[in-house]
Amino acid sequence: MAPATITLALDAMGGDHAPDHVVRGAAIARERFPTVRYLLFGDERKIKPLLDKAPKIAALSEIRHTDEAIGDSDKPAQALRRGARSSMRLAIDAVRDNDAQGVVSAGNTGALMAMARFVLKTLPTIDRPAIVGLFPTVKSECTMLDLGANVECDANTLVQFAVMGSAFARTLLGIERPRVGLLNVGSEELKGHEEVRGAYQLLKDGDLPLEFIGYVEGSDIPAGTADVVVTDGFTGNVALKTAEGTARLYTNFLAKAFRRSLMSKLGYLLARPALKTLRARVDPRVYNGAMFVGLNGIVVKSHGSMDAMGFASAIGVAVDMVRGNISERIVADFKHFGAKTAPATVA
């Protein structure tokens, strides 16, 4: 059961605009989650003045002072060795010690993953944690993993991703039996690596609380063919960034088109309110907040360049995961899977 009162540990020193966007992000999140409390890890001299200006969020927050912070260029191994007193590490420790139910950081991804894995450990039956995030689709949204934690993945790891991604979709999108697709290439004769083909067999034969729809292609991600798209961290990271870049390209072309003539400028003015809804649907801030799934604890990574609204979205992901008991779901789903696929005993 999720606790009645949720407390999140925030790494107040991570991200390009820290600690400002962290405090203001919590203030924005308060409108949606008025009872969530925060532990703010970082430099009190910088955090305190911000809280003084935001009494409502100050009333829900507690500063845990530390002078140290992980830098953007710090290597994960470095962070592990020397970052024991860093704001990021202390925020993760708070989850391990049950002072908080989840942690949100906009800091260095590699360091966050390394420290979270070291401190929290993986869930039983999970070999490797993955990064999972949301994409906009023609229909609504889909979740995809791994977005970059594991460059190479064997068939079993991909199956674990399918289960974790499905638990994520059930929790965040409220889909009872998510349709899970395995990312592959199109041409019939080249049906993917051995790992992908192996995962296909395991998922096809498994009995899981998800609907395995087989292989999907890159174009199926924005098309919304699947609720969960499963792939290795290399391919997932490339797909995520290609999609983000293509959306920016399109926005760039669209802006140029509207500036082309007086008529098109006037057309833009008339269509502006409607175009705002377009922007809202592809706003990267809304899709901010990638979760590290597979750990003994909720860890959400906000994009380093995000503003307060983006950080508030990441807080939202963390709250939804805590409320949805995602870790328990993953463990339960796996037990189910193991039980059903174990060799049958003679009756």
Next chain:
Amino acid sequence: MAPATITLALDAMGGDHAPDHVVRGAAIARERFPTVRYLLFGDERKIKPLLDKAPKIAALSEIRHTDEAIGDSDKPAQALRRGARSSMRLAIDAVRDNDAQGVVSAGNTGALMAMARFVLKTLPTIDRPAIVGLFPTVKSECTMLDLGANVECDANTLVQFAVMGSAFARTLLGIERPRVGLLNVGSEELKGHEEVRGAYQLLKDGDLPLEFIGYVEGSDIPAGTADVVVTDGFTGNVALKTAEGTARLYTNFLAKAFRRSLMSKLGYLLARPALKTLRARVDPRVYNGAMFVGLNGIVVKSHGSMDAMGFASAIGVAVDMVRGNISERIVADFKHFGAKTAPATVA
């Protein structure tokens, strides 16, 4: 030297709209290439009536009749064994026999690759052919390979792709020293597979007629950071299709936004001429025509669902490759590379 008169072999039976889009595509291409001649391989009973209605292109064309055609669902091995009299195979044979300088087909990709490789063989120093294509970028265009011919690639193969992609960019985009980037994931600690890291070292130390700019990420493809993006066929295919799908998603959202209110509909009418330029810049038909590089002959694959204008673009790619002597370029570039990286002899 490229021949003064270019003849292309066209697989008239490949693609969803064959042979109609092939004949009409050649007619559109004639406006840009008035002297290019065509050998049309396929069912004379279907092709002849189309040519009768297009006397200008009929004067430049010759039908080579065959009753057989490769089906969309035929496996490559099947096509190789049983497709010796198919329109696709005979069109490829024409290139081997020097009856044509290049072949264009909108048929089954796997069958085309298998037969082209079997009939034409790879260029000296090239182990595996790749599929290369063009992407729109914020700046202009970039080329990317492999788009799906090789699911797994070692470091040497990736280096060969870099050289071939660079020759393609020099020929099609007219760039003297293309900037070549190696596709990778962003996070510092996870700098890609062993293969990618190996290719990085080889390209960094090599002396090639290209500028190696190191690693690029998915977002760099549409951003135009590199003129040539090198990756394995699995990742390249996923990136290509994710970009195509994201563009469709954006178009879908944009159309919905314009339909939202009377004002936005009016705005659309005013901006329509300008928005047409946007459509032209992302028109997939303009970017149609993926080339199989690394073979002893020019082989261009048109997308199966393309209309006549798309097929005309694919013909244009083939003509540009023949005129630019791409095969000779690749072989020459590789000799250069080999000479410079061979162990130095004592002076």
